[in-house]
Amino acid sequence: MLDPATQRVAQLFVRHQPAVRSFAIALTGDFTAADDVVQETFLTITAKASDYDTSRNFVAWACGIARLKVLENRRAARRFSPAVVDSLAASVSIEELGEERLPLLIDCLEKLPPKARELVHLRYFSEHGPGEIAELLGRTVAGVNAALLKAREALRDCVSRRLAAEMGVTS
């Protein structure tokens, strides 16, 4: 049985892991390396649960630890320099990590055209890189990159429209 402090931070971590994972993905540029960072962060925050000041924003605290784990991580082929990691970590807005957008994003995924959705699935579920996707689909890497960019923009627009609609309803 976990002690109450550990249980509390573990619960918070589970609730906010999408934001922490997004933070790690951004700074590592690599899904696998980011997953390692999330694992390491979880171990550290549960080990240091008694250090957590409940008046602090939990995501900010967890991302602070994740930043250190990103700097320690050696799995990704290419890494940001420590100066860039620190600069980006200092400039992130916790709200920008936007886990509250997740349900909207799930709905928006279903609105993508089938080919775009398939591409998104290959990239984000099967975790193929653009080069692998190009090979699988018989397309050029540049074509895959362009299609991915377009799909992401479509998702961003869809989420923005839904957020605006929700705000309009509630205001």
Next chain:
Amino acid sequence: MTSARTHLLMEAWLDGGIDDAELVELEAALLESAEMRREFWRRASLHGLIREAVKIAGVPPQVAGGSGIRTQRRSWLSGGLAAGAAVLLLGGLGIGSVVTSMAFAYAGLRVWDSRAVVIHEEGFEQPPAPRQDFIPQQPDVWSGDETEVVGVDSNVFPRTGGHMLRFVSGHPRGALYEGKGAEIWRIIDVEAARAAAGSRDVRIDFSGYFNGVDPGSKPLQFWVTAVATDAPPADLTGLWNDRFLYDDISPTSLSAAQSRDGIDADPATWDRIATSLTVPRRARFVVLHCAAALLPVPGEADRSPRYYVDDLSVVVTPVAPVEDGRTAGPRPRNAR
């Protein structure tokens, strides 16, 4: 450097397609401009959230080209996601695991082009949980002797999503014998896989990510095995121990492949183990087997090994025609 160029480099970074010179260029832009850092987070946070959303949403409905095979998808937590996921996961904290009745797994079929078909991906995020009846008697379900779907467990966090599969103990139920494996199986209907791939001759690739915590810090042994057979599923339980593994590959075992690996006992890292099997034309089913060797600590009757698997996938790919009958491949080692 123009903003458009920096934006392209940001996209390349997020997709893992940036080279060394471009990385230097991007870093300079990020250090120089607060506006670029804001733009980076705008793009990067969406990138991270899309991955999370896709993992939760599961396999999209898709029709295989001409095969008539459709995906299955069960929606889960399309609203109230964070709260729902938290409730489910919290059940796993403190008590060690979420009971199997709360378990979620998903099954589906996905197709792209005619080259490769993902016929199954499993992250244990949606129902059904693996059955508890040793080798399954029908295709397309996971089954094992004792496993359970859990959330965070023993400091191990699921590789992706909120759940993973924990190997509980070896067969028979509740007993632990040195070196015996905890395991799960799945029977693949080869005819359906061939139809999905649009080819009579196919290769099946099976992979999974493994993790574990061993009190003695020994390397943990995991393996994945694929066996092609023309035997009906109802016969497979008896055939598994008697013929597929102990003896030379028998006429009912048309080909087999196995990969076995020792992984570290660090709960923070997940390791991939994969195997490939070229399926003979006469084969009707492929039995997939995914197992962990249990290493009991001397003097400790630990019947709750902390070994896990997550993100299993099965891909079928058309290949050049192969001769009927046995094909070359490593002989599987005994799994039990």
